[in-house]
Amino acid sequence: MRPAWASSFKWNDKVFRALVVAGPGGLTPSTLADQLDVARNTLSFHLKELAHAGLVSIEQQGRNLIYRAEYGRMDGLIGYLTEHCCQGGVCEVSPSKTCC
Numbered sequence: 001m002r003p004a005w006a007s008s009f010k011w012n013d014k015v016f017r018a019l020v021v022a023g024p025g026g027l028t029p030s031t032l033a034d035q036l037d038v039a040r041n042t043l044s045f046h047l048k049e050l051a052h053a054g055l056v057s058i059e060q061q062g063r064n065l066i067y068r069a070e071y072g073r074m075d076g077l078i079g080y081l082t083e084h085c086c087q088g089g090v091c092e093v094s095p096s097k098t099c100c
C-alpha cells in the first residue's frame with residue numbers, strides 16, 4: 001500500500017514541472033487544470049502547497065492569478081540535495097532513462 005503523501009507528491013511534481021516548462025510567463029490555474037486534466041479544487045490544493053514551500057509565486061493580473069515557478073528556490077533546493085546526497089559520500093550518478 002502506498003503512503004498517503006505519495007499521491008500528493010506525484011501531483012505537486014506534475015504541477016511544478018508544468019510551471020517550469022511554462023517559463024517566466026507562468027500559467028493561470030484554469031490553463032494548468034486543462035493541461036494536467038485535473039479538477040480545479042484539487043489543483044488549488046497543490047498550488048497552495050507549492051506556494052507555501054516557496055517553489056511557486058502568485059501574481060494577481062486583473063481577475064486572474066498567474067502562477068510561476070521560482071527558479072532561484074528550485075536551484076537552491078537542487079544544490080542542497082546534491083550537496084547532501086549519499087550521506088556526504090561520493091555519489092555515482094547514472095543517466096536517467098526518462099526525461100522530464
